[in-house]
Amino acid sequence: MSWVGKSLRRKEDDRLVRGNGLFADDEQIEGMLHLYILRSPYAHARIRGIDTAAAESLAGVACVLTGADIKEQCDPYMQLGPEPCDKIIDLPLATDKVVFQGEPVAAVAAETAALAMDAGQLIEVDYEMLDAVVDPEQALEDKIVLHEAAGTNRVWHSVFEYGDVDKAFEDAAHVVKIERMHFHRFASTPVENNACVAEWTRQGDVDFLCNNSFIGFAVQLLAPGLRLPMEKIRARTYDIGGSFGVKIWNYVYMALAALASRKCDGRKVKWSETRTEHLLASGHGNERTFLDTEVALDKDGVITGIRSRHIDDCGAYTRYEPLGCVIWAQVLPATYGVRNFRIDFTQTVTNKCPVVPNRGYSRMQHLWFMERVVDICAHELGIPADEMRLKNYVREFPYETPNGCVYDSGDYPMMLEKAKELIGWDEWKKKQAEARKEGRWLGIGIGTTLDSGTNNFGQAQIMNPYLPFSGNSEVCVIRLDFDGSVIVTLGTGPSGQGHETATSQVVADELNIDPAMVTVRTGFDSAWNTFSGHSGTYASQFAVTGLSAVHGACQKLKVEMRQLASFMLEADEDDLEFGVGDEGPQLAVKGTDKAINYWFMSNVVNNNNALLGGNLADVTLNVRHVYRPPFEAPDTEKKFGNLTLTYAAQLHIAVIEIDKNTCRPNILAYAAVDDCGSVINPQIAAGQVHGATAHGIGAALLETFNYDETGNLLTATFSDYCPITSMNIPDIQYGHIESPSPFSYNGAKGMGEGGGAPLHTISAAIQDALHSEGIIVNESHHSAPKVFERVNAPNREKVVSVESR
Amino acid sequence: MAIEFNGEFTVATPREDAYAVLSETQKFAPLLPSYQSHELQEDGSAVVKIKVGVGKIRGTAKVNLKLEESEAPIRARYVGKGTVMGGVFNLIATFELEDAGQGQTRVKWHGDLIMFGKLVSLAGGMIKPIAKRDIGRMVEAIQAALSGEAGVVAVPEPRVSPVAKLLALWKKLVSLVRGLLRKQK
Known part of the structure; x- marks a missing residue:
C-alpha cells in the first residue's frame, strides 16, 4: 500500500493540540534576563543623544544597549543588492538616524520583562525630527533621502523586455490603457510573534533558541554582523507558530538579544515581541504601484503585448530586497500566453517598515496586476470574464515563457470548469441578472494564480551579477x-x-x-x-x-x-x-x-x-x-532562464454583493480549485489552500498597513489591522485537480503560498459589481470605506481608455 | 498624525498687555490644557507637565516649551516637544496680535500638532476630536487670562530648577557687584 496520497492525520497535531508544543517563548530558565527594545516613535529623525542613566540605575536592570555598543561590536548586515544598496548601513540598532517608526534605538535587559519595559521608558532620546517620505513616487524624487550614503532612494531599476513589444502594439486591434493600479501593503500575521533566547557563552559561542524560519540564510548574515565565524553560532528551533516568510529576517532582533547576553557576562536573554511591535516593525509585504500600463489585444480579445512601469516600495531597508525586483518574473505572463512584454521596474525605499518575503512574495503582486489587466480588458471590451480567460490561458505544457521559465504542467480550463461547477456558475449568473434588475451590486469574479515553487537562486544574479548564489x-x-x-x-x-x-x-x-x-x-x-x-x-x-x-x-x-x-x-x-x-x-x-x-x-x-x-x-x-534541482544559471544580460522548477496553480471564483448602504462587500459564495500536481497528503494540501485563501480574503477585505503622511503607522494593533479570523471566513467550496509535474520525482509541485488568489478574485468580483457604475477597480484593498470612496468618485474615465482600430 | 488648528478672538485688553502674557513662558505655560506644573530651565524654556488621556489610556505628558520667536507687541511663537505614553509630539503655537481699536486686541492663533508613536496607533481616530477639545480649552484659558479674569492671571509659582536658581543668584550677585562698582566710581 502507498501512504503518499493519503490524508494521514498530522503527526505534529497530537502535541500541538494538547499544548505540548515548544515555542521559543516557552523557554524558562532560572536567571534568564528579558529584553525590551526601545523603538523610535518617529519615521525619520536624527538621533542627537541618548541618556540611559535613569534606566541603568533602576534596580534589576542588567544592561542597556545603545548605538554606541553596536558601533563597537557589529558590522552592518550584508546587502544583497548592488550599488546603491551596498551603501546602506543596516545595524541591529540605529546609531545616528532612524528611518522608520519602530526602528530600534536602544535595548534594556532586566530581571523581568515588565522591569525591562519600565526601564526602557526612562531612556531619553533626543531626536531631531526630519521630514518623512511615505509615498513611493515622491520618494523617487529624492527630495528626502533616507540613506545619505546611498545618495538616493532608488535602490534598483531595470527593464525587462521580451518579444517584439512595439510590433504587438502596431498590429493591435485594441489597445487598453490603464493609468494606475496599486497593490496595498499588508502582511501575514503568524499566531506566534518573533522570539528568541540568546546566550553568548564565555567561550565566545552564541546559542539561539529562536523561531527564524530560514536559519541557513540567517546564520550567514548574523555571523559577519556579529563579527563571528559561522561555526560560532548555533541556532535552534522547535515548534514555530507560523512564519509566512515574515520570520525570515528576525535575525536583526536575535542579534540584539545576543549582544545583551554578551554585555551581561553570558546570562541568557529572552526577547519576545509584542503584537504591536510585530505589526510595527517585524516586516510587511511589498507594496507596488503599476503605472502607464498599455495592453495590446487582437480583434478576438487575445492579449498580444503588455508594457508597464512598476514601482515597488520596500520600506526603509532593503534587507531581503531587491530580490523581489526579479522574483516576480517567475510568473511574468501569469497563466496567459502573452509573448511580448516591456516592464520597467523600479524599487524605492520609503520611511515605512522594511518588507519581508511575505506569503506569495513578489509574484502575488505581479499576478494581481496580470489578473487586473485581463479583467479590466474583458470588461472594457465587453467579453465575459470566463471567456476572456479561456481565450488567453496557456494550454500546452511544458510551456516556456518569454523569459525562459518553464511551466511544468497544468490545465487551467479544467480548473475553471471545476470551479464553475463547485460554485454553481450558471445559477449565480441568473441570480446576478435578477439582482441587477433590482439595482443591486452583485459581482462574480474569477482569479487564476500560480504558486511557483523551488527557486533557482541564480535569479539573484539578475538582480546583482556579483552575488554568489545559484541553483537550490x-x-x-x-x-x-x-x-x-x-x-x-x-x-x-x-x-x-x-x-x-x-x-x-x-x-x-x-x-x-x-x-x-x-x-x-x-x-x-x-x-x-x-x-x-x-x-x-x-x-x-x-x-x-x-x-x-x-x-x-x-x-x-x-x-x-x-x-x-x-x-x-x-x-x-x-x-x-x-x-x-x-x-x-x-x-x-x-x-x-x-x-x-x-x-x-x-x-x-x-x-x-x-x-x-x-x-x-x-x-x-x-x-x-x-x-539539487537541475537548474542552470540564467542569462543575466537578457534576464532569461528557468527561475523556478514547478508551477502549482489555483483558480478561485467569488460571488460578492456590495451593500448599497454601507458599501461593505459580502461574500455570498466562494470556490477554490487547486492543482499542486501529485498530492502527498490531501488533508495538508487542502489546509494550505484554506489558509492561503483566508490570508488572501483578509488582505483583500480587511487588512492594511495605513501610514499617515508623517510615517505613523495607524494600524498597529489587531483592532485596527483587523486580521481575518474564523468568524469572517466564508464557507469555501474546495476542489482539486492533479497534473503531475514532470520535473519532480513524485510529480508533486511546491505549494502553500497560494499566489494571493483571493486578492485577484475579490478585485474581479467587485469590478464586476461596479463596472456599470463607472468604476475601475485599480486597488487591491476593498474594505467598506475604500469601496465607499470608489463609489463616490467613479474613476473609469480617468483611469482607463480604449483605442480600437 | 498632523493636526492643524487656527482661529481668532478679540479681548478687551490693550495689545501690549496681551503680548506681555503671551510672550512670557512662565505666564503662558499654565494656560496649556490640563496643566499640572512647570519648571523653568536655564535657557528660558519650561518643562511643562500636563495630564493627557484618550479613553482608558491616561498619563502625564512632559512638554519642553520654548518661546522661539517674539516681536513686541505683534507676535509670539512657541515650539514644544513632548513625550507621552510611548509616543511623542511636536507642537508649534503662533499668536499674531492686532490692535482692534477701543483698547481691544484681536488675537489670531495658529497651532500645528504632530503626533507620533503608539498612542496614535492605538487611539487613532479619537485623537483629533480630543486635541480639538483641548485646543479649545487652551484658547478659552488664554482669552480668560488676557481678559484678566480671576484665577487665571494668577500664575502659579513655577518650580525653578536648581541650575536656574544658581543662575539667578549669580545674575543678582553680578548686578550687585556692578552696582557697588558704579557707586565707587
Whole structure:
C-alpha cells in the first residue's frame, strides 16, 4: 500500500493540540534576563543623544544597549543588492538616524520583562525630527533621502523586455490603457510573534533558541554582523507558530538579544515581541504601484503585448530586497500566453517598515496586476470574464515563457470548469441578472494564480551579477538508531506545514513500513542538522526539494540496508524485500521465513561490527542526501532562464454583493480549485489552500498597513489591522485537480503560498459589481470605506481608455 | 498624525498687555490644557507637565516649551516637544496680535500638532476630536487670562530648577557687584 496520497492525520497535531508544543517563548530558565527594545516613535529623525542613566540605575536592570555598543561590536548586515544598496548601513540598532517608526534605538535587559519595559521608558532620546517620505513616487524624487550614503532612494531599476513589444502594439486591434493600479501593503500575521533566547557563552559561542524560519540564510548574515565565524553560532528551533516568510529576517532582533547576553557576562536573554511591535516593525509585504500600463489585444480579445512601469516600495531597508525586483518574473505572463512584454521596474525605499518575503512574495503582486489587466480588458471590451480567460490561458505544457521559465504542467480550463461547477456558475449568473434588475451590486469574479515553487537562486544574479548564489538544494539525513528506529532530520525548519507527517509518509512508502515507525526530528538545530545555504521553509518548495532530499536519502539507506541484509542473510540483494514482520520493520528474503529486523542491522553496524566483512566498511546506516534541482544559471544580460522548477496553480471564483448602504462587500459564495500536481497528503494540501485563501480574503477585505503622511503607522494593533479570523471566513467550496509535474520525482509541485488568489478574485468580483457604475477597480484593498470612496468618485474615465482600430 | 488648528478672538485688553502674557513662558505655560506644573530651565524654556488621556489610556505628558520667536507687541511663537505614553509630539503655537481699536486686541492663533508613536496607533481616530477639545480649552484659558479674569492671571509659582536658581543668584550677585562698582566710581 502507498501512504503518499493519503490524508494521514498530522503527526505534529497530537502535541500541538494538547499544548505540548515548544515555542521559543516557552523557554524558562532560572536567571534568564528579558529584553525590551526601545523603538523610535518617529519615521525619520536624527538621533542627537541618548541618556540611559535613569534606566541603568533602576534596580534589576542588567544592561542597556545603545548605538554606541553596536558601533563597537557589529558590522552592518550584508546587502544583497548592488550599488546603491551596498551603501546602506543596516545595524541591529540605529546609531545616528532612524528611518522608520519602530526602528530600534536602544535595548534594556532586566530581571523581568515588565522591569525591562519600565526601564526602557526612562531612556531619553533626543531626536531631531526630519521630514518623512511615505509615498513611493515622491520618494523617487529624492527630495528626502533616507540613506545619505546611498545618495538616493532608488535602490534598483531595470527593464525587462521580451518579444517584439512595439510590433504587438502596431498590429493591435485594441489597445487598453490603464493609468494606475496599486497593490496595498499588508502582511501575514503568524499566531506566534518573533522570539528568541540568546546566550553568548564565555567561550565566545552564541546559542539561539529562536523561531527564524530560514536559519541557513540567517546564520550567514548574523555571523559577519556579529563579527563571528559561522561555526560560532548555533541556532535552534522547535515548534514555530507560523512564519509566512515574515520570520525570515528576525535575525536583526536575535542579534540584539545576543549582544545583551554578551554585555551581561553570558546570562541568557529572552526577547519576545509584542503584537504591536510585530505589526510595527517585524516586516510587511511589498507594496507596488503599476503605472502607464498599455495592453495590446487582437480583434478576438487575445492579449498580444503588455508594457508597464512598476514601482515597488520596500520600506526603509532593503534587507531581503531587491530580490523581489526579479522574483516576480517567475510568473511574468501569469497563466496567459502573452509573448511580448516591456516592464520597467523600479524599487524605492520609503520611511515605512522594511518588507519581508511575505506569503506569495513578489509574484502575488505581479499576478494581481496580470489578473487586473485581463479583467479590466474583458470588461472594457465587453467579453465575459470566463471567456476572456479561456481565450488567453496557456494550454500546452511544458510551456516556456518569454523569459525562459518553464511551466511544468497544468490545465487551467479544467480548473475553471471545476470551479464553475463547485460554485454553481450558471445559477449565480441568473441570480446576478435578477439582482441587477433590482439595482443591486452583485459581482462574480474569477482569479487564476500560480504558486511557483523551488527557486533557482541564480535569479539573484539578475538582480546583482556579483552575488554568489545559484541553483537550490535541500538536505536530509536518515539513520537507523541503535534500537532500529528510523530517524530523519531535515534541513528545513517547518512552521506548521506538516513536514513531520509528509516526510513520514514518503519514508514509510520507501521502506514499506508504517509512518508511525518513522521519527522526524522536530525543528532545526544548526549544530546537528546538516543543511545547505538554501535550506529552510520558504517559497513553496518542501514537496519538491524537501521530499526529494528525503527520497534520495531513503534510496541511499536502502542500498546500505540491502548490502548488510544480503551479507547477514546470505541472500541475493534482488531477493530481499522491505516490510514489517513479527519483530518490527525488517528486510526479508522473498518466499522464505528468513528476515533481519532493523534493530539487528543497526546493532551489527554500531555495536557488533567485528562480524562485518571489509566490503561493508562503508555501511553506516546513517546517510545524508543533498537534493539539487537541475537548474542552470540564467542569462543575466537578457534576464532569461528557468527561475523556478514547478508551477502549482489555483483558480478561485467569488460571488460578492456590495451593500448599497454601507458599501461593505459580502461574500455570498466562494470556490477554490487547486492543482499542486501529485498530492502527498490531501488533508495538508487542502489546509494550505484554506489558509492561503483566508490570508488572501483578509488582505483583500480587511487588512492594511495605513501610514499617515508623517510615517505613523495607524494600524498597529489587531483592532485596527483587523486580521481575518474564523468568524469572517466564508464557507469555501474546495476542489482539486492533479497534473503531475514532470520535473519532480513524485510529480508533486511546491505549494502553500497560494499566489494571493483571493486578492485577484475579490478585485474581479467587485469590478464586476461596479463596472456599470463607472468604476475601475485599480486597488487591491476593498474594505467598506475604500469601496465607499470608489463609489463616490467613479474613476473609469480617468483611469482607463480604449483605442480600437 | 498632523493636526492643524487656527482661529481668532478679540479681548478687551490693550495689545501690549496681551503680548506681555503671551510672550512670557512662565505666564503662558499654565494656560496649556490640563496643566499640572512647570519648571523653568536655564535657557528660558519650561518643562511643562500636563495630564493627557484618550479613553482608558491616561498619563502625564512632559512638554519642553520654548518661546522661539517674539516681536513686541505683534507676535509670539512657541515650539514644544513632548513625550507621552510611548509616543511623542511636536507642537508649534503662533499668536499674531492686532490692535482692534477701543483698547481691544484681536488675537489670531495658529497651532500645528504632530503626533507620533503608539498612542496614535492605538487611539487613532479619537485623537483629533480630543486635541480639538483641548485646543479649545487652551484658547478659552488664554482669552480668560488676557481678559484678566480671576484665577487665571494668577500664575502659579513655577518650580525653578536648581541650575536656574544658581543662575539667578549669580545674575543678582553680578548686578550687585556692578552696582557697588558704579557707586565707587
